[in-house]
Amino acid sequence: xxxxxxxxRHLVRRRxxxxxxxxxxxxxxxxxxxxxxxxxxxxxxxxxxQKENIIDESGMPKERFSAEFPKEGPSILRxxxxxxxxxxxxxxxxxxxxxGDGGYEQYFGPGxxxxxx
Amino acid sequence: AQSVAQPEDQVNVAxxxxxxxxxxxxxxxxxxxxxxxxxxxRGLQFLLKYITGDNLVKGSYGFEAEFNKSQTSFHLKKPSAxxxxxxxxxCAVNVGALNFGKGTSLLVTP
Numbered sequence: 001x002x003x004x005x006x007x008x009r010h011l012v013r014r015r016x017x018x019x020x021x022x023x024x025x026x027x028x029x030x031x032x033x034x035x036x037x038x039x040x041x042x043x044x045x046x047x048x049x050q051k052e053n054i055i056d057e058s059g060m061p062k063e064r065f066s067a068e069f070p071k072e073g074p075s076i077l078r079x080x081x082x083x084x085x086x087x088x089x090x091x092x093x094x095x096x097x098x099x100g101d102g103g104y105e106q107y108f109g110p111g112x113x114x115x116x117x
Numbered sequence: 118a119q120s121v122a123q124p125e126d127q128v129n130v131a132x133x134x135x136x137x138x139x140x141x142x143x144x145x146x147x148x149x150x151x152x153x154x155x156x157x158x159r160g161l162q163f164l165l166k167y168i169t170g171d172n173l174v175k176g177s178y179g180f181e182a183e184f185n186k187s188q189t190s191f192h193l194k195k196p197s198a199x200x201x202x203x204x205x206x207x208c209a210v211n212v213g214a215l216n217f218g219k220g221t222s223l224l225v226t227p
Contacts, residue, residue: 004160033214042207042219043161056213091160093215103168105151106215108160 004109019079021112025094032075037089082116121208123218138193140208149211150191198225
């Protein structure tokens with residue numbers, strides 16, 4: 001059973017370009033979470049999605065960032081007009097059940113390391 | 118707000134000695150607490166969780182954690198540390214998504 005897959009593993013973008021990060025959850029998981037890890041810091045929650053729905057986007061910057069999890073295909077985290085401060089590791093996680101139930105652990109992908117030059 | 122705190126940025130321990138990585142929580146209601154480990158340039162790996170029941174939770178790689186309600190703590194422990202345990206350890210509370218502590222770097226020296 002493949003784990004959470006993320007691609008690309010490394011992404012370099014120039015300021016002003018768009019970055020698209022992809023996440024395929026574990027088989028059977030319909031809940032996806034995106035986190036950002038800045039250098040020397042812990043992980044910060046960005047957004048929680050189920051298929052075709054955004055459940056909680058309270059951690060997402062109001063501008064330039066968007067996320068989707070379509071009925072078919074991977075979840076996408078999109079960053080428009082990237083700036084140097086967007087350079088970070090972006091991790092996706094998935095779980096089999098409703099996060100609010102509390103008992104489900106999340107399984108993490110290897111991350112995408114975004115570098116903005 | 119539901120949160121966890123890891124008071125130590127780094128913990129150093131000699132191989133073979135017991136280790137403790139501290140975590141305290143601030144949660145209203147019943148907490149769902151987790152420990153994850155992150156190796157360099159890797160994603161997080163789940164170690165263990167406390168939902169309810171026994172206060173001593175056993176997890177992967179010989180790790181365990183003790184839930185202490187009176188001290189609002191959930192410290193991670195291992196009786197005998199290995200050099201390969203050297204990594205970044207995160208405590209987290211489930212608030213829908215996971216709310217992580219800032220992490221503790223564990224260094225086990227030979």
